Amino acid sequence: MDKPKVVLGVSGGIAAYKACELLRRLTESGHDVRVVPTASALHFVGAATWSALSGHPVSTEVWDDVHEVPHVRIGQHADLVVVAPATADLLAKAAHGLADDLLTNTLLTARCPVVFAPAMHTEMWEHPATQENVATLRRRGAVVVEPAVGRLTGVDTGKGRLPDPAEIFEICRRVLARGVREPDLTGRHVVVSAGGTREPLDPVRFLGNRSSGKQGYALARTAAARGARVTLVAANAALPDPAGVDVVPVGTAVQLREAVLKAAADADAVVMAAAVADFRPANYATGKIKKKDGQDPDPVVLLRNPDILAEISAERARPGQVVVGFAAETDDVLANGRAKLRRKGCDLLVVNEVGERKTFGSEENEAVVLGADGSETPVPYGPKEALAEIVWDLVTRRLE
Secondary structure (H helix, E strand, O other): OOOOEEEEEEOOOHHHHHHHHHHHHHHHOOOEEEEEEOOOHHHOOOHHHHHHHHOOOOOOOOOOOHHHOHHHHHHHOOOEEEEEEEOHHHHHHHHHOOOOOHHHHHHHHOOOOEEEEEOOOHHHHHOHHHHHHHHHHHHOOOEEOOOEEEEOOOOOEEEEEOOOHHHHHHHHHHHHHHOOOOOOOOOOEEEEEEEEOOEEEEOOEEEOOOOOOHHHHHHHHHHHHOOOEEEEEEEOOOOOOOOOEEEEEEOOHHHHHHHHHHHHHHOOEEEEOOEOOOEEEOOOOOOOOOOOOOOOOOOOOEEEOOOHHHHHHHOOOOOOOEEEEEEEEOOOHHHHHHHHHHHHOOOEEEEEEOEOOEOOOOOEEEEEEEEOOOOEEEEEEEEHHHHHHHHHHHHHHHHO
């Protein structure tokens, strides 16, 4: 079987050196990668490096090897085009259909999915011209990944940093796996909660659960690859930020509720994948609770936490908003799941069986997605991203 053909476009930003790591991940995972840099990009990383890492000759001009018509053929034969980093200049040229070098010609001739990973200073990213160019590209079906927040060149810090190459690779892998040009969540804002809340008992102890956040992160990554603007409310998840996702870290159930309600105000869909503690200690000890010889510890009095899923289901922030819940059950899985679906009032409920060696912390999952319309969609045991794809398939049908 032929290797998937990927064109890696590199434009002239300091983050060009990070594209070497993206190239390595693509080639080592079995992709045939052709690097097409701009002339400015070669000031940061030379042609010899790109050629050695990709195994293909590198050119920036349409006049090189003109008998092979590279300005047409490269884009025509690609299964995916990804530009990382994509500068403000490159985004402007792509949005306006300019074709003054090999990369911009390739973008015009490509009929495959296209992913842009922008990197620039915050002021440039936030400029109305850049935002309009990004909106234009997204409207035409391109996936434009939101830049990360962090250290830029010099002493500057802010939004505009190239996302981690490993996370850009995950976006590319998911886009290639879907094999469709039009991202079906473009123009949508989705909110995903992930991880497990922790309810403090004293400065060193808490009531928590075994949730790793991996399923919620898979949902966030998949939504970003399908073109959505994603807000990920992450409760105590020790995982790298997904590319193109706005991550809001929280600790407790009350904090998660506040963050979800704020983000859901303009969201098309809310997916509550986080494991939210049902109870919290009524009293918080400001000092570490000590053992006392010969005495049993004082009983821990618990208070009920807010039911976030029921709240956002009952009070939709906007008409047509789709709400998805998760139910982790240990017995009578489907019966308990159906009862919870009726009780919570959400549109979809992902029900799975959990335990010490099931689901929590694993890379795989198995579930049944119950619909308020009476539907049941079984998801066989497999990667958590496969479940994420099915959840978003069901959500998009309801959004449409």
